[in-house]
Amino acid sequence: MTGHAPKRWGAAHQSRRTVIPALLVFWLIIPLTPLLLWAGASRWSGTARLPQDLGFRGWQEALDTGMIAALARSGLLGVAVALIATPLGSMAGRALGWRLLHRPALPSVVLLAPVVLAPFAVAMGLDVVILRLGIPGEVAVVLVLSVFALPYTTFTMRATYLGLDPTLEEQARVLGASSRQARRCVTLPAATTGLVTATGLAFLVGWSDYAVTLLIGGGQIVTAPMLIGSSAAGSGNDALTSTLAISASLPPLAALAVFTYTASRRRTAAHS
Amino acid sequence: MTAALNLSSITHRHPGAEHPTLVDVDLEVQDGEMVAVLGPSGSGKTTLLRVAAGLEQPKSGDVLLDGISVLAVPPERRDLTVMFQKPHLFPHLSVLDNVAFADRLRGRSRSQSRAAAQRYLDLVHLGDFGGRRPRQLSGGQEQRVALARALAAGRRVMLLDEPFSALDTSLRTSMHQLLGEVRAALDPTIVIVTHDLDEAGLADRVAVLVEGRVEQCDSIETLYAAPKTLAVARLVGGFNELPGRVKSGAHHSSLGSFTLPSAVEVEGPAILLIRKERLGLTHVDAGPTAAGRVVQIRQSGPHQDVVVELDHPPTRPPLRVDVEARLGTSLRPGDRTGVVVTPSSVLWAVHDPGAHESCAAAEALVTPAVSDHATKNRAETRSAR
Numbered sequence: 001m002t003g004h005a006p007k008r009w010g011a012a013h014q015s016r017r018t019v020i021p022a023l024l025v026f027w028l029i030i031p032l033t034p035l036l037l038w039a040g041a042s043r044w045s046g047t048a049r050l051p052q053d054l055g056f057r058g059w060q061e062a063l064d065t066g067m068i069a070a071l072a073r074s075g076l077l078g079v080a081v082a083l084i085a086t087p088l089g090s091m092a093g094r095a096l097g098w099r100l101l102h103r104p105a106l107p108s109v110v111l112l113a114p115v116v117l118a119p120f121a122v123a124m125g126l127d128v129v130i131l132r133l134g135i136p137g138e139v140a141v142v143l144v145l146s147v148f149a150l151p152y153t154t155f156t157m158r159a160t161y162l163g164l165d166p167t168l169e170e171q172a173r174v175l176g177a178s179s180r181q182a183r184r185c186v187t188l189p190a191a192t193t194g195l196v197t198a199t200g201l202a203f204l205v206g207w208s209d210y211a212v213t214l215l216i217g218g219g220q221i222v223t224a225p226m227l228i229g230s231s232a233a234g235s236g237n238d239a240l241t242s243t244l245a246i247s248a249s250l251p252p253l254a255a256l257a258v259f260t261y262t263a264s265r266r267r268t269a270a271h272s
Numbered sequence: 273m274t275a276a277l278n279l280s281s282i283t284h285r286h287p288g289a290e291h292p293t294l295v296d297v298d299l300e301v302q303d304g305e306m307v308a309v310l311g312p313s314g315s316g317k318t319t320l321l322r323v324a325a326g327l328e329q330p331k332s333g334d335v336l337l338d339g340i341s342v343l344a345v346p347p348e349r350r351d352l353t354v355m356f357q358k359p360h361l362f363p364h365l366s367v368l369d370n371v372a373f374a375d376r377l378r379g380r381s382r383s384q385s386r387a388a389a390q391r392y393l394d395l396v397h398l399g400d401f402g403g404r405r406p407r408q409l410s411g412g413q414e415q416r417v418a419l420a421r422a423l424a425a426g427r428r429v430m431l432l433d434e435p436f437s438a439l440d441t442s443l444r445t446s447m448h449q450l451l452g453e454v455r456a457a458l459d460p461t462i463v464i465v466t467h468d469l470d471e472a473g474l475a476d477r478v479a480v481l482v483e484g485r486v487e488q489c490d491s492i493e494t495l496y497a498a499p500k501t502l503a504v505a506r507l508v509g510g511f512n513e514l515p516g517r518v519k520s521g522a523h524h525s526s527l528g529s530f531t532l533p534s535a536v537e538v539e540g541p542a543i544l545l546i547r548k549e550r551l552g553l554t555h556v557d558a559g560p561t562a563a564g565r566v567v568q569i570r571q572s573g574p575h576q577d578v579v580v581e582l583d584h585p586p587t588r589p590p591l592r593v594d595v596e597a598r599l600g601t602s603l604r605p606g607d608r609t610g611v612v613v614t615p616s617s618v619l620w621a622v623h624d625p626g627a628h629e630s631c632a633a634a635e636a637l638v639t640p641a642v643s644d645h646a647t648k649n650r651a652e653t654r655s656a657r
């Protein structure tokens with residue numbers, strides 16, 4: 001009798017391990033399926049279940065509308081935001097995670113404010129300030145998006161530093177490392193996973209932003225989300241919209257896949 | 273001879289603390305010597321090590337390495353290293369690269385530093401573990417790697433901050449053995465902070481730190497035989513405390529008069545310290561020093577501690593002593609027994625910090641307290657009075 005219970009538990013555990021990832025993949029694929037179909041269709045009338053004609057019309061039109069340049073601009077925006085928000089978030093996360101501040105509540109609230117408040121309200125408010133200061137649109141967009149990305153990077157790094165013992169740095173110092181070397185050679189490598197996650201989140205804030213780029217950039221900065229937005233709102237060209245949406249989704253998905261693969265390889269190497 | 277490490281008149285106070293953590297602490301460590309800093313929790317042991325390492329700045333005093341002040345030198349440029357209570361192996365580096373860390377910082381090539389690190393890993397019997405990650409090691413193995421890394425740093429002085437306290441008894445014993453091997457092979461200068469008397473016994477000298485002050489710095493044998501203060505005696509443990517008075521080289525108390533060794537320099541109110549293993553149990557009719565009734569029998573390692581309440585007149589409070597007996601004593605609580613004191617050469621007396629001249633005579637008649645319960649018993653005695 002007692003021998004059956006572990007077997008049953010093992011079978012249930014095994015099925016959970018299979019079903020849950022399958023559901024997650026399904027969850028991801030469901031919204032992408034119509035997009036994928038549209039991206040490969042030349043003609044798909046509203047009444048048909050599947051495209052009537054296959055082809056790359058959407059891709060051609062996407063290229064003609066400047067998809068490559070828009071993707072590049074989104075990429076640059078993501079990189080710029082990540083370059084600003086990750087180091088700042090790392091420093092803030094270190095201070096919060098290692099309790100280096102006497103009153104951590106106030107900085108936490110200030111950092112969370114851009115996420116808590118409506119993005120449009122924050123963007124509009126900052127737009128007024130930026131216009132008065134005469135900051136160029138591109139720089140302003142990067143700065144404002146960095147403010148939006150900062151809570152993500154900070155709280156990711158805070159969680160990372162909470163899991164790291166501050167004495168690691170002291171240990172490095174008494175072995176001959178300067179304060180900077182201790183941080184560079186010990187703390188940062190030990191916090192790699194958190195740093196990569198924070199960088200990815202900051203990049204995605206820049207890569208996928210629409211509202212701030214539109215409001216602060218004044219329509220002058222054409223990024224991938226701007227193209228998707230204008231196509232979805234005005235053209236009625238579903239093939240083009242779907243192609244643009246897929247093009248904008250693929251780079252982050254590819255990056256996520258590479259990161260997950262690398263992390264799992266590292267874990268496997270560590271356990272072997 | 274210039275000391276390898278000299279902590280001179282170190283006073284330290286943590287920010288916001290009411291009392292200083294360290295008060296005027298002096299400690300000299302000679303080249304190749306191992307000194308243990310022994311003290312209860314909160315006595316300032318770790319702070320002392322952190323001050324020496326440059327991780328804390330003292331309020332006053334100086335830290336000298338080979339006679340040169342390093343007070344203004346940052347930790348990384350002081351010629352000493354620290355092994356903390358936790359091994360703090362760097363998780364992103366392999367075991368070999370952890371040990372090679374200091375060499376790499378010094379600019380040696382990867383292959384050179386790894387070759388040197390391998391020698392230290394061999395020394396701690398982990399030669400085959402170089403390719404592993406820290407998370408793949410057991411607690412004892414991690415501490416061995418940490419020891420190898422500290423040795424590989426090649427510093428003038430090694431500071432060990434209770435490095436084996438988190439290990440179980442058998443692992444701790446094996447680490448003590450390893451430390452002995454390392455000392456025999458490399459003759460490093462070591463300061464080890466501990467609250468474990470067995471660990472302190474590995475050192476050449478033991479500095480007893482109580483409430484931020486060094487009360488005594490001597491060999492472990494001297495601490496056991498001749499503690500300088502009551503605080504040291506209580507920290508070492510195993511002493512029976514008998515309040516009384518020293519006059520003309522003899523201690524007088526309700527237990528009788530005992531001639532003290534000439535090294536005892538106390539006069540007036542004093543506490544006679546008798547180690548529990550220096551007391552013996554005998555038949556009541558065999559003419560013992562005192563007789564009484566067994567009130568408790570406690571297991572204490574490979575021995576038993578028999579607590580005897582000595583006979584006393586009804587007008588006086590009870591007197592209790594701890595006597596160490598072999599395992600399997602036939603005595604039971606309630607039995608009557610005699611207690612004998614071995615000759616005076618093994619007795620010791622210290623100044624009674626709680627006594628005043630005016631009540632010295634009364635103190636001579638009060639309860640002897642067993643060291644492990646000394647404070648409690650003294651309080652009870654006073655309330656009984």
